[in-house]
Amino acid sequence: xxxxxxxxxxxxxxxxxxxxxxxxxxxxxxxxxxxxxxxxxxxxxxxxxxxxxxxxxxxxxxxxxxxxxxxxxxxxxxxxxxxxxxxxxxxxxxxxxxxxxxxxxxxxxxxxxxxxxxxxxxxxxxxxxxxxxxxxxxxxxxxxxxxxxxxxxxxxxxxxxxxxxxxxxxxxxxxxxxxxxxxxxxxxxxxxxxxxxxxxxxxxxxxxxxxxxxxxxxxxxxxxxxxxxxxxxxxxxxxxxxxxxxxxxxxxxxxxxxxxxxxxxxxxxxxxxxxxxxxxxxxxxxxxxxxxxxxxxxxxxxxxxxxxxxxxxxxxxxxxxxxxxxxxxxxxxxxxxxxxxxxxxxxxxxxxxxxx
Amino acid sequence: xxxxxxxxxxxxxxxxxxxxxxxxxxxxxxxxxxxxxxxxxxxxxxxxxxxxxxxxxxxxxxxxxxxxxxxxxxxxxxxxxxxxxxxxxxxxxxxxxxxxxxxxxxxxxxxxxxxxxxxxxxxxxxxxxxxxxxxxxxxxxxxxxxxxxxxxxxxxxxxxxxxxxxxxxxxxxxxxxxxxxxxxxxxxxxxxxxxxxxxxxxxxxxxxxxxxxxxxxxxxxxxxxxxxxxxxxxxxxxxxxxxxxxxxxxxxxxxxxxxxxxxxxxxxxxxxxxxxxxxxxxxxxxxxxxxxxxxxxxxxxxxxxxxxxxxxxxxxxxxxxxxxxxxxxxxxxxxxxxxxxxxxxxxxxxxxxxxxxxxxxxxxxxxxxxxxxxxxxxxxxxxxxxxxxxxxxxxxxxxxxxxxxxxxxxxxxxxxxxxxxxxxxxxxxxxxxxxxxxxxxxxxxxxxxxxxxxxxxxxxxxxxxx
Numbered sequence: 151x152x153x154x155x156x157x158x159x160x161x162x163x164x165x166x167x168x169x170x171x172x173x174x175x176x177x178x179x180x181x182x183x184x185x186x187x188x189x190x191x192x193x194x195x196x197x198x199x200x201x202x203x204x205x206x207x208x209x210x211x212x213x214x215x216x217x218x219x220x221x222x223x224x225x226x227x228x229x230x231x232x233x234x235x236x237x238x239x240x241x242x243x244x245x246x247x248x249x250x251x252x253x254x255x256x257x258x259x260x261x262x263x264x265x266x267x268x269x270x271x272x273x274x275x276x277x278x279x280x281x282x283x284x285x286x287x288x289x290x291x292x293x294x295x296x297x298x299x300x301x302x303x304x305x306x307x308x309x310x311x312x313x314x315x316x317x318x319x320x321x322x323x324x325x326x327x328x329x330x331x332x333x334x335x336x337x338x339x340x341x342x343x344x345x346x347x348x349x350x351x352x353x354x355x356x357x358x359x360x361x362x363x364x365x366x367x368x369x370x371x372x373x374x375x376x377x378x379x380x381x382x383x384x385x386x387x388x389x390x391x392x393x394x395x396x397x398x399x400x401x402x403x404x405x406x407x408x409x410x411x412x413x414x415x416x417x418x419x420x421x422x423x424x425x426x427x428x429x430x431x432x433x434x435x436x437x438x439x440x441x442x443x444x445x446x447x448x449x450x451x452x453x454x455x456x457x458x459x460x461x462x463x464x465x466x467x468x469x470x471x472x473x474x475x476x477x478x479x480x481x482x483x484x485x486x487x488x489x490x491x492x493x494x495x496x497x498x499x500x501x502x503x504x505x506x
Numbered sequence: 507x508x509x510x511x512x513x514x515x516x517x518x519x520x521x522x523x524x525x526x527x528x529x530x531x532x533x534x535x536x537x538x539x540x541x542x543x544x545x546x547x548x549x550x551x552x553x554x555x556x557x558x559x560x561x562x563x564x565x566x567x568x569x570x571x572x573x574x575x576x577x578x579x580x581x582x583x584x585x586x587x588x589x590x591x592x593x594x595x596x597x598x599x600x601x602x603x604x605x606x607x608x609x610x611x612x613x614x615x616x617x618x619x620x621x622x623x624x625x626x627x628x629x630x631x632x633x634x635x636x637x638x639x640x641x642x643x644x645x646x647x648x649x650x651x652x653x654x655x656x657x658x659x660x661x662x663x664x665x666x667x668x669x670x671x672x673x674x675x676x677x678x679x680x681x682x683x684x685x686x687x688x689x690x691x692x693x694x695x696x697x698x699x700x701x702x703x704x705x706x707x708x709x710x711x712x713x714x715x716x717x718x719x720x721x722x723x724x725x726x727x728x729x730x731x732x733x734x735x736x737x738x739x740x741x742x743x744x745x746x747x748x749x750x751x752x753x754x755x756x757x758x759x760x761x762x763x764x765x766x767x768x769x770x771x772x773x774x775x776x777x778x779x780x781x782x783x784x785x786x787x788x789x790x791x792x793x794x795x796x797x798x799x800x801x802x803x804x805x806x807x808x809x810x811x812x813x814x815x816x817x818x819x820x821x822x823x824x825x826x827x828x829x830x831x832x833x834x835x836x837x838x839x840x841x842x843x844x845x846x847x848x849x850x851x852x853x854x855x856x857x858x859x860x861x862x863x864x865x866x867x868x869x870x871x872x873x874x875x876x877x878x879x880x881x882x883x884x885x886x887x888x889x890x891x892x893x894x895x896x897x898x899x900x901x902x903x904x905x906x907x908x909x910x911x912x913x914x915x916x917x918x919x920x921x922x923x924x925x926x927x928x929x930x931x932x933x934x935x936x937x938x939x940x941x942x943x944x945x946x947x948x949x950x951x952x953x954x955x956x957x958x959x960x961x962x963x964x965x966x967x968x969x970x971x972x
Contacts, residue, residue, distance in 0.1 A: 249631075250631050250632060250633070251632075294813065297812070297813055297815070300624060300815060301805075301813075301815040301816075303620055303623070304617070304620045304621075304787065304815050304817050305817060311612065311616070312543070312612050313612075313615075313616065313619070316615065316616075316619050317590050317615060319619075319662065320571075320590075320615075320658060320661050320662070321564060321571070321590065321591070324661060327571065327573060327574065328573060329573055329574065329575065329576065330573055330576060331573055331576075331692055331710065332570070332571040332572055332573035332574075332576070332692070332695075333571075333692050334571070334661070352709075354707075355707045355708070355709055356709070358706070358707040359706065359707050359709065359850075359851070362705075362706035362707055362851075363851075363852065366854045367704050367705045367706030367847075367851070367852075367853055367854065368704060368705050368853050368854050368855060368856070368949055368950040368951070369702070369703075369704050369705075369844060369845065369847075369853050369855070369930070369949035369950065370702070370703040370704055370705060370949070370950070371929050371930045371949070371950070371954065372679075372702065372715065372716065372717045372927065372928055372929060372930060373714065373716065374913045374927055374929070375716060375742050375913070375927050378686075378714065378716040378742065378746065378927075379742065379745050379746045379749055380749070381688075381714055382750060382752070383665060383688055383689075383690030383691065383714070383752075453748075454741060454744075454745055455740065455741045455742075455743070455744025455745045455747075455748070456740075456744050456784050457741070
């Protein structure tokens, strides 16, 4: 009888899981509550959760893992015991099927499993080390061997083996060469159009060069860091500055002097980066679980290049630079840039990292 | 006060005139027949020039394809033209030359395609393209390889970020500068890497470098300043890569100084570059010892870096030693080109009077001499001077020196000034200590000296520019 009830609970749990397509905070906590209230059926529920993760499509695997994560962190035993069985397989099988972004989330999740539940009295990690270590090792091994494969491939290129089919990718396969500069254009219509525009450009440049030789010309100043980062090389052979935030997702702080808005970054999966300190104040970052972003984040963090800074520290450190920007630039360095672009360029400052 | 580039006596740089000089006695035209996979290597002396035309077949100069029947002019250079398919070259004028059959080009090209495969993978996964660094002693062909890899990447529609950390030769700037430059368009065949922006049009699309200044001839001379320059360069380049989807998947190609390949101090600086730029691939040219050192240091990763692919490549037989004299002439030509333009384009710099009171000049302190071992006993290394510059009053010693005008304000701290990028370079044409006035040559007619300027000992100019 008990097993029938268990089957029923597990079945309900399973059907709720099937509907879980997004990282919905409400549904995840709902499922966690069900698990908490039915600890006597923990085994059946755990099995049901594991088989769901195994069978569901790659897009739904992450939300299901978040349920697992929430249950072990908020309810704990006996779920932790049942779910650690076969966790390696559950985790690795799913990992193999999902894309880079989900993998990153899974890496982050795995990392949190090695630590105690945030804020909990229990100082033991979420899962025991002997459960998480094999997963970790397998991931490290996989990454290293991918790298080795690359390396072996690169080394093998040292052979003196001619590859004419490859060389043709630098010549005939690229199309017809421009008679002025040798640049090649494809044979198709688009290529022909490009080539015509390109020849036009050569013609105009020659004209303008004759003019310029008469009027005199001079070397321009180099651009500063912020303008340079925003500049884009574009077709048409002119260096132009593209408006910031082209990627859509980018959050550009609206004003140079305004107080930086609260920025956060997903906790990085690269272990070195994850253990890094702000290069400016040398302090660590504050990690938080952001429900509306469904992930662990570092508050007031901003990635500049390969390093992570406190957004506020960085803003402070670059203040001098931006105030310089506001002074009158001696001359527009990029010939074609319009006045409004200039202003926009000043307003936009450094584009901040998109939030994943 | 404007000084047009033309017509200054002693300038020794009359563009156009050289190319069409009348009655060039003994200026013969020769046609060279090249077999497939062979290379024509040539050296043109400074002050001399040759015209070269591809009559038929295909040919490339460090990866950039030559246009058929187009006349290219070369002066003061040592270079080579390679053909994959065979070609006929018509050459007018005198140069030292020979044709070689034995080249490492197949390996170089294969290396390019291997790197390009990493780019494909990066683009597919939304990741970042490989960051490739080329190391090797002086005259091993590092810059030529960097140029080849850049050209091939551009040809295949990539947009590599190319970094120059070699102080002997500038890239789109004067020697001693450290630059990061995105390349999306063809590299100039006749003039090094091409030209940075000017106020006028350019026959080859201009490239936009971000420029930093170190000011000393060797990276080891002041490792603190050199390292911080590397850090700034890496930060800016990585920032651009993240912000620029077209460049992100292509990655970086980094040229290095030959001086770094000669011992522990240099290797440590290489380690710094590897770390700061997150280098993925190290291509070693021509030094067995360097290759083994790179493998030992990076191939299996360290506590804070991932394993790096370390690859050994043969040096090309075409690499020639460029003696001190040739290097000096190359360096001076680059400085001249910065102010006065090149064969294709005359630029007009401007002279400006600056009073001693107005000029804020920082001189680079004498570098690493303050060695820990020389410090009085018990003194901690941390108490070594934190200031690397000293503010100096202009003096006659500045005559004929190059000053870097920094993107910083006069009130900024030394660290801020050190970390700033360069706005432009000026040349001290004369110093009047009695009237306390400097005459400087600036690239353009705008007073740019209300900024801090750095006075280094590199690049040095041995003759007067004007």
